[in-house]
Amino acid sequence: ARTGIPEAVLAETKSVAALSRILSETLERGERMLFTRMTAAQFAALNAAAPGALDYDPVSRTAILGSAPANGLESPICIVSAGTSDAPVALEAARTLAFSGWQAPVIQDVGVAGLWRLMEKIAVIRSHSVIIAVAGMEGALFSVLGGLVPGLVIAVPTSVGYGVSRDGHVALHSALASCAPGIVAVNIDNGFGAACAAMKALRIQG
Amino acid sequence: ARTGIPEAVLAETKSVAALSRILSETLERGERMLFTRMTAAQFAALNAAAPGALDYDPVSRTAILGSAPANGLESPICIVSAGTSDAPVALEAARTLAFSGWQAPVIQDVGVAGLWRLMEKIAVIRSHSVIIAVAGMEGALFSVLGGLVPGLVIAVPTSVGYGVSRDGHVALHSALASCAPGIVAVNIDNGFGAACAAMKALRIQG
Amino acid sequence: ARTGIPEAVLAETKSVAALSRILSETLERGERMLFTRMTAAQFAALNAAAPGALDYDPVSRTAILGSAPANGLESPICIVSAGTSDAPVALEAARTLAFSGWQAPVIQDVGVAGLWRLMEKIAVIRSHSVIIAVAGMEGALFSVLGGLVPGLVIAVPTSVGYGVSRDGHVALHSALASCAPGIVAVNIDNGFGAACAAMKALRIQG
Amino acid sequence: ARTGIPEAVLAETKSVAALSRILSETLERGERMLFTRMTAAQFAALNAAAPGALDYDPVSRTAILGSAPANGLESPICIVSAGTSDAPVALEAARTLAFSGWQAPVIQDVGVAGLWRLMEKIAVIRSHSVIIAVAGMEGALFSVLGGLVPGLVIAVPTSVGYGVSRDGHVALHSALASCAPGIVAVNIDNGFGAACAAMKALRIQG
Amino acid sequence: ARTGIPEAVLAETKSVAALSRILSETLERGERMLFTRMTAAQFAALNAAAPGALDYDPVSRTAILGSAPANGLESPICIVSAGTSDAPVALEAARTLAFSGWQAPVIQDVGVAGLWRLMEKIAVIRSHSVIIAVAGMEGALFSVLGGLVPGLVIAVPTSVGYGVSRDGHVALHSALASCAPGIVAVNIDNGFGAACAAMKALRIQG
Amino acid sequence: ARTGIPEAVLAETKSVAALSRILSETLERGERMLFTRMTAAQFAALNAAAPGALDYDPVSRTAILGSAPANGLESPICIVSAGTSDAPVALEAARTLAFSGWQAPVIQDVGVAGLWRLMEKIAVIRSHSVIIAVAGMEGALFSVLGGLVPGLVIAVPTSVGYGVSRDGHVALHSALASCAPGIVAVNIDNGFGAACAAMKALRIQG
Amino acid sequence: ARTGIPEAVLAETKSVAALSRILSETLERGERMLFTRMTAAQFAALNAAAPGALDYDPVSRTAILGSAPANGLESPICIVSAGTSDAPVALEAARTLAFSGWQAPVIQDVGVAGLWRLMEKIAVIRSHSVIIAVAGMEGALFSVLGGLVPGLVIAVPTSVGYGVSRDGHVALHSALASCAPGIVAVNIDNGFGAACAAMKALRIQG
Amino acid sequence: ARTGIPEAVLAETKSVAALSRILSETLERGERMLFTRMTAAQFAALNAAAPGALDYDPVSRTAILGSAPANGLESPICIVSAGTSDAPVALEAARTLAFSGWQAPVIQDVGVAGLWRLMEKIAVIRSHSVIIAVAGMEGALFSVLGGLVPGLVIAVPTSVGYGVSRDGHVALHSALASCAPGIVAVNIDNGFGAACAAMKALRIQG
Numbered sequence A, B, C, D, E, F, G, H: 001a002r003t004g005i006p007e008a009v010l011a012e013t014k015s016v017a018a019l020s021r022i023l024s025e026t027l028e029r030g031e032r033m034l035f036t037r038m039t040a041a042q043f044a045a046l047n048a049a050a051p052g053a054l055d056y057d058p059v060s061r062t063a064i065l066g067s068a069p070a071n072g073l074e075s076p077i078c079i080v081s082a083g084t085s086d087a088p089v090a091l092e093a094a095r096t097l098a099f100s101g102w103q104a105p106v107i108q109d110v111g112v113a114g115l116w117r118l119m120e121k122i123a124v125i126r127s128h129s130v131i132i133a134v135a136g137m138e139g140a141l142f143s144v145l146g147g148l149v150p151g152l153v154i155a156v157p158t159s160v161g162y163g164v165s166r167d168g169h170v171a172l173h174s175a176l177a178s179c180a181p182g183i184v185a186v187n188i189d190n191g192f193g194a195a196c197a198a199m200k201a202l203r204i205q206g
């Protein structure tokens, strides 16, 4: 899109009627569209009306209307996540990047409780300019990455956890309070927003 | 410094004894240093011990040890603040950038309650790649900027306000919940962190 | 009703038995009644008992007993909402006004992330004395409207959002902390209350 | 001012230097100005620089630059407060109205713990179109007034109280959750904002 | 029971297996028992195992094992509730009292938004020594009663409400912050506890 | 007073001017008065104006105008506190009772961390009908007493503590969530309110 | 495992696909595994794929892959819980210990509302070095135990409760704010973590 | 003391009169005593009354009455802190241990923002059985240590920080939500409690 940010529709809070209208209008205009936070039930209803129009991924809960071809460039962005439970958010970021042509690597399951797993991947991570870091629970991954990599760390706290960490506020606050300077954060579970910010950063001419 | 992030000391929570030790050790090593959140009383005590060593700015509450010469380049970063009350945080960001050689313009008093004042400056703001946006109260400035400028918006919520907005959480949450995609946030009052993130972004090769 | 405020029943937290009793008593007295926050299941049960008695709107979740004829006057009140997801609350306000005879225009989808969409409608909005503004997420719409229109802005925060903005507190606090003076707020999702306040304001003789 | 809302400066969070600059610039332009939340220390410093320029009221913590003559009209707005401790906020509203020419009556000490005191004044209160209701602690005054008067009730919660009611959130939430429909609220301690909203409402042509 | 407080079992958080065990053990000992917060599903399972043993009331969600004969005395306790939605909690208190032999009157729907409804009943209410007051939303009923009746007011906040009053914290805090001295409170939705406290108070010899 | 509840003035949030006016008006009417939460500075100013008129106790921060003679009866109320730090609140309750003629024993320093200290006093405590229990920190005292004594336990949480227990919310919530049925609570630090409730309970004829 | 802490997988937040992959990989490696917080539905799906592989306990929601033979030693750890509703968490701790060979006694239903029940068991409890204390509601059990036993008390707050104690924060804060020195806490409902800490403590050589 | 836990008095919330009484009574009994959280002003007053009796340390704010000789044993406990600002809490733990004879090493300034500094000390830390970890801000140190050392990690969150991390709740929640199993936590700033727990753990015979 004009500002380099993909057109996207947040599906979850919309009625199927409203989503259908958006879908058919976009089809008519011959445009592409990214839908985020789409439930399986919403997809089923939309797919019944317009079979095959949407490429739906149930883990990231994203649907893509129209093709999303890779740009063929080496991705300066990588995605790092703390645990398997964080996959939906990490993949929402990946799908948002893919919608704009970037094939960013997703490095999963490198939470700090097993620091050696992170260390095995640290050279690969350091080779990227922007790191989208995805973590729930206590979010210690953000500070550890922030102290180890020179690139811009964009923290995405997830709502994975229970007890005090239910809903992701602990991970969010850990990102914001981090002693490692230069970490920035987006809303809890907002993989889409992190990907948008990462692509905005790519356009900067230092 | 090595990672492109300035060495900095958060002064506020340290004793004068601890700060003196840091100051003299840094002097001995012949290095430069940035101190943030330094109280007037802390500065007075340090200045008595090492007269003239520190360049202290009472508004931003920063002190600089050693010279901080401008790099002579046009700054791709600008700082935008909503009100005069946000000056301490806006200037903390400016001083952090200056410590690394960047003379970033500071555009103050363009809060959205008077949208026309922001509109008069919008062309200048849009000419920068990274915008450090500083706002307290309800933080509406973040969303408005996010919808108007193509650059990366780094939101710095401030603790300016009373009633529900005391302590800056409303502004912080506004930044995180913004409908304008791609806004990132740092901790409340953390002008230093925003400047560090901005400089990290400058090094990205998109 | 006597004080110019419509008689209304908050349905959601009542048993079907209690609602049936209210419905039949009101029918007996030959009076009109507005039901708010009525679930589809509640309506189905009531409609089975008294088929056709209630005019139910599933989006706003309101049911009207008895006729609600328009008063034929130009509405000095308009309703403005930030996104499609805010429709239930915006329409609750509209139905409450309609119950008292006002046909207020509903201007949807003018959130500040796309400021130009709001600007296209601003002249129409400014031509009204009272603006019921409905927004979730970060609620920046309230401040922007407050700075642009001379009329009374009644903010209705909605519980639309996720992460930090789940449940509507960010939007509520943005309305209360707004730098644009003279904005007033009602409870989260309370379109009914906003409409009541707007009608109270109409009776003022300045 | 242009939109009928007085120009005002929130003093508390500004430096004396910033306030002095605003004061002298306003004096130069020959304009009037209202300052709110000005501390005694701030006033002392400003008064030393420009003796007699400001009319300062220590209870409401407001300062007025320039004359504020009454408009001679019967005030359709009245101010009602629950206790003597709420005086600063009630008087901030009164001074804001006075700055625009309205001499609104202030009915103090009619909290609901002594319902008869309120009942003695209820006829007078009912004779006004807009009621600015000021209360801290549990804020029950808002609901009681909302059920008794036909006018528009603008609730101003105050930060008076201790324990659970410290900081005014209980009173604020009571106003928002009130069962009496049509009550609107402004921020905690925001007498200024309530007065602005009241004056906006006066201009409505129902 | 020994301390004058009924033996009671909080059902909601227990498995059916655990409840069955308690039920059969109590039957064996030939004792009476009160179960609170029992879901319809829990009752159905228990009733299938021991048909007719439990007297279940679906509104208050209480089940009584064994007879609960009235003591034939005039009840010095009355129960007052603000709205129909508060019935479950008001009736939990009534059933707890009935289990101990007291037939306390339940005066419903006298919330302060319609102060006259409360005033019609105030003489009856004043004739009781202990008033169990049940209210959700903003809980203004507590303060109004506290200022009007000489008896001991035991406030039971309910979780009825939405937006800021969801979950009952506003009503609870209103009870605690009340300006009417001598009001005491129990946990949100705790009609059982209020009845226990009321019966403890009955045994006092002043 | 008429309802058996002492007339009292909450001093803390009132100006010296307002307190002086109340004091002289009460003196003129020849009445008695209890002032609570009076700071040492407020007392000093009032005492300078009316030397000796007030009997001030700096620990409980209460001042009594006029005589407060004991009624000579055995007190059915006793006051129990967990630690020495809770003394101000325990003594506020004692002074409020004394103002109405009751000489209630104050049993201090029996927190549950040293359960044996409580056990040494339990027989004395059990001999009273109403127990005002005062505790900060985790408030475990409330549940332990509630399980051991047949009388009515009125819990007064105090704001004594640090970390999670700063401000008294943990102790308050412990009282409300207690598994021991029949405990009632008043606001944090509200020794005055507990004493008022205790005296209301004394008048009950079970 | 290497650090003496059992390998465990938190099941709840993982997809069945992810759990299946972990299960088959572990089976292939011939290793043992503990799954915590596994729902009945997750177990059903896994058991259909690998019938009998998992030993599932529906109360504690744990599944064990591979044998878990007792070590035959007297357990220095015991588990104490306040109520039957706390059984899931108490048993999660017991199963975690059993997975490592310890058969720790579980002493249930000794909450402080019936202090005598606790006292009957106190000698047994005191004979253990580490006490895992499990309690919801107000969590008074932690302080009482902390004052009575010389061993290390590890508090596990549970999310059992309603009103203010919903979600377990009251019990957690009671553990942390306890006046009985030396109590430590783990996250709400984290029986697994408490068992891990207890086993870490067993290896200490004082 | 009898239970192996030092006798200690929390000074901060006590009056000087109360502290003096405790001091002289303890002197009379010829016993030792530890005072925690004693302000400089409290110490000055006590020292004036009993010169030299107390050994006061202004950083940890502890005072020791009587001698505290080292037991000459190698300490199995070590104290690790994230930053210089955490010194008061780390030293409160050290002084509490010293009062009981343990000379525990204090390893400061090893926060995870500079992971290499922690790594330089990790062998020393691993050689201890119990690690008291002290950290404010985001508390990432707890998880990193928990993943690296086999000993029991007792987390002490500190109230060092600003913005979202003001008051220590982020660090506390990070400790509780840590993915590294077996970490236990005490209250914010409670170095005393951590030392007590550590000494309790030393007495365990695994």
Ligand SMILES: Nc1ncnc2c1ncn2[C@@H]1O[C@H](COP(=O)(O)O)[C@@H](O)[C@H]1O
Residues within 6 Å of the ligand: A006, A007, A008, A009, A010, A011, A036, A037, A190, A192, A193, B179, B180, B181, C083, C084, C085, C113
């Ligand atoms: N998952 C997401 N999180 C946050 N914002 C989103 C998400 N998906 C789409 N958006 C943005 O939300 C706005 C869509 O709002 P709507 O008009 O309700 O579809 C657009 O500005 C999108 O760029």
Ligand SMILES: Nc1ncnc2c1ncn2[C@@H]1O[C@H](COP(=O)(O)O)[C@@H](O)[C@H]1O
Residues within 6 Å of the ligand: D083, D084, D085, D113, E179, E180, E181, F006, F007, F008, F009, F010, F036, F037, F190, F192, F193
């Ligand atoms: N310490 C106290 N806590 C709570 N309420 C109090 C206290 N002292 C006095 N009051 C009550 O607060 C009201 C005083 O309000 P005011 O008109 O501001 O003096 C009266 O209803 C008093 O009974």
Ligand SMILES: Nc1ncnc2c1ncn2[C@@H]1O[C@H](COP(=O)(O)O)[C@@H](O)[C@H]1O
Residues within 6 Å of the ligand: A083, A084, A085, A113, G006, G007, G008, G009, G010, G036, G037, G190, G192, G193, H179, H180, H181
């Ligand atoms: N119930 C539980 N609560 C907290 N942590 C757990 C629990 N069960 C397993 N874990 C730990 O959480 C991590 C599991 O992470 P994952 O890779 O998501 O399975 C491991 O470090 C486990 O030791």
Ligand SMILES: Nc1ncnc2c1ncn2[C@@H]1O[C@H](COP(=O)(O)O)[C@@H](O)[C@H]1O
Residues within 6 Å of the ligand: F083, F084, F085, F113, G179, G180, G181, H006, H007, H008, H009, H010, H036, H037, H190, H192, H193
């Ligand atoms: N810094 C501290 N934090 C928590 N508890 C403490 C502290 N210092 C002393 N204590 C404990 O608090 C209790 C002191 O209570 P008190 O009777 O008020 O002195 C004793 O049980 C002490 O062991």
Ligand SMILES: [Mg+2]
Residues within 6 Å of the ligand: A082, A083, A111, A135, A136, A137, A138, A139, A140, A141, H179
């Ligand atoms: Mg994580």
Ligand SMILES: [Mg+2]
Residues within 6 Å of the ligand: B082, B083, B111, B135, B136, B137, B138, B139, B140, B141, C179
């Ligand atoms: Mg702002």
Ligand SMILES: [Mg+2]
Residues within 6 Å of the ligand: B179, C082, C083, C111, C135, C136, C137, C138, C139, C140, C141
């Ligand atoms: Mg919005």
Ligand SMILES: [Mg+2]
Residues within 6 Å of the ligand: D082, D083, D111, D135, D136, D137, D138, D139, D140, D141, E179
């Ligand atoms: Mg009030």
Ligand SMILES: [Mg+2]
Residues within 6 Å of the ligand: D179, E082, E083, E111, E135, E136, E137, E138, E139, E140, E141
């Ligand atoms: Mg109510």
Ligand SMILES: [Mg+2]
Residues within 6 Å of the ligand: F082, F083, F111, F135, F136, F137, F138, F139, F140, F141, G179
């Ligand atoms: Mg206590």
Ligand SMILES: [Mg+2]
Residues within 6 Å of the ligand: F179, G082, G083, G111, G135, G136, G137, G138, G139, G140, G141
């Ligand atoms: Mg319990």
Ligand SMILES: [Mg+2]
Residues within 6 Å of the ligand: A179, H082, H083, H111, H135, H136, H137, H138, H139, H140, H141
């Ligand atoms: Mg730290």
